[in-house]
Amino acid sequence: MADRLRPKALSEVIGQQQVLGAEAPLGVMLASGAMSSLVFWGPPGVGKTTIARLLAxxxxxxxVQISAIFTGVPDLRRVFEAAKIRRQNGQGTLLFVDEIHRFNKAQQDGFLPHMEDGTILLVGATTENPSFELNAALLSRAQVLVLERLGLDDLERLAQRAERELGRALPLDGEAREALLEMSDGDGRAMLNLVEQIAAWKVDAKLGRADLTARLQKRAAQYDKSGDAHYNLISALHKSVRGSDPDAALYWFTRMLEGGEDPRFLARRITRMAVEDIGLADPQAQSVCLDGWQTYERLGSPEGELALAQAVIYLALAPKSNAGYAAYKDARRAAAKTGSLVPPKHILNAPTRLMKEQGYAEGYEYDHAAEDAFSGQDYFPEDMKRGVYYVPVERGFERELKKRLDFFVKKRAQRNL
Structure with a gap:
């Protein structure tokens, strides 16, 4: 079905107007007659191979189509030699390389001279982030175009095209048809394969959603625990927590679990969220995360995942402050800048007579003996201007900490008058 419905012209391609439209990159290149080498980056089943073939x-x-999975250096040499012969005979070559990120650095470098002298127009396809997987030299000679997963409207148009090819409508009611589009998960090729399965069924009446899902196993969501989906989804989870949206946070949390993510990775990351984005605005948040993590270790999956989910909800609803995180980074920068400055002598211990003679511990004021248990002494190095790193916010428990800090600042100023 996917092969029978492969478009015969770019105008027949469903979706990807951000690339194919008249004012989009490929539309402008074709109109001007000036094509450059390209890298198509996008999930499976969105038209990368089809568009490359139609461009030719x-x-x-x-x-010429090759796959980086099955092509070695001798095969590449033969491809380049054949392209050179074609060029001598007046015809160019569009070389489509599927899974181009599978080639190592040396193999990727092998394309460069043939791209530069016009022997080939390279069109690569990858599901991985080109910034991480492709050489800078290759990327500088090619334009990266992002192809997006197909939306429900695009998939519906594709389903209708398949029904015209079949000569009959699929035996599905409205809800079942919607379920079919959802199961396809933005992958046009996957949906056409499902359509082909459904068309082969012998049924007397239209199937409902429950009937369809009973007959078809739901397609697994696209998720690579070491690839872009991993980093994109954890970013979405973290930002949803930071944005105080428990529903969105739970959605991304469960999306990662459904994709097979290790719950221990999630436990570690949500604990990081507690110390980075909530901090002392709610000191209990860190304990909630650690308790949830420990509960997961005792219960395992799937029961223990609920404890992590509750920690996610708690974090999303907790007051937010990155004051401690910002103070830590500022203090680290100051420590790196000031190098080996020693503490002031009055706060150094003097266990020997020589050290006492050198002024160690001289003038030290014991804070517990001072009024309000606060001496207001300077504890920074003598040659360093006093730093200010921690600036608490007016939220949660940090509101109380700010009151204490303001009190100490006032007392310190009175001492230094």
Missing amino acids: DETDLHF
């Missing part, structure tokens, strides 16, 4: 037709280039 539009530009009268000979289309």
Whole structure:
């Protein structure tokens, strides 16, 4: 079905108007007749191979398709030699490399001279972030175009095209049809495969959602625990917690679990959220995360995941402050800048007579003996201006800490008058 419905022209491609539209990158290149090498970055089943093949037709280039998984250096040499011969005979070559990120650095470098002298127009396809997986030299010679997963409207148009090819409608009611589109998860090829399965069923009446889901196993969501999906989803979870949205936070948390993420990774990250984005605005938040983590270790999956989910909800609703995090980073920068400055002598211990003679501990004031248990002495190095790093916010428990800090600042100022 996917092969039978493969578009015959770029105008027939469903979706990807951000790339194919008249004012979009490919539309402008084709209109001007000036094509550059390209890298298509996007999830499976969104048209990377189809668009590359149609580009060859539009530009009268000979289309050659290889896969980085099955192609070695000798194969590449043969491809480049054949392209050189074509070029001598007046025809260019569009070389489509599927899974281009699978080539190592040396193999990727092998494309460069042939791209530069016009032997090939390279069109690579990758599901991985090109910034991490492709050489800078190759990226500088190619334009990266992002292809997006197909939306529900795009998938519906594709389903209708399949029904016209079949000559009949699918035996699905409205809810079942909606379930079919959801199961496809933005992958047009996957949806056409499902359509082909459904079309082969012999049924007397339209199937409902429950009937369909009973007959078809739900397609696993796209998730790579070491790839872009991993980093994108943990970023979404972290920012949802920071944005005090427990519903969004729970959604991304469970999306990661459904994708097979290790709950221990999530336990570690939500504990980090507690110390980075909540801090002393709610000192209890860190304990909630650690308790949830410990509960998971005792119960395991799936029961222990509920404890982590409750920690996520608690963090999302907790008062937020990054004052402690910011203070830590500022203090680290100051420590790196000031190097080896020694503490002032009055706060150094003097266990020997020589040290006492050198002024160690001289003038030290014992804070517990001072009024309000606060001496107001300077504890920074003598040659360093007093730093201010921790600036608490007017939220949660930090509101109380700010009152204490303001009191100490006032007392210190009175001492130094």
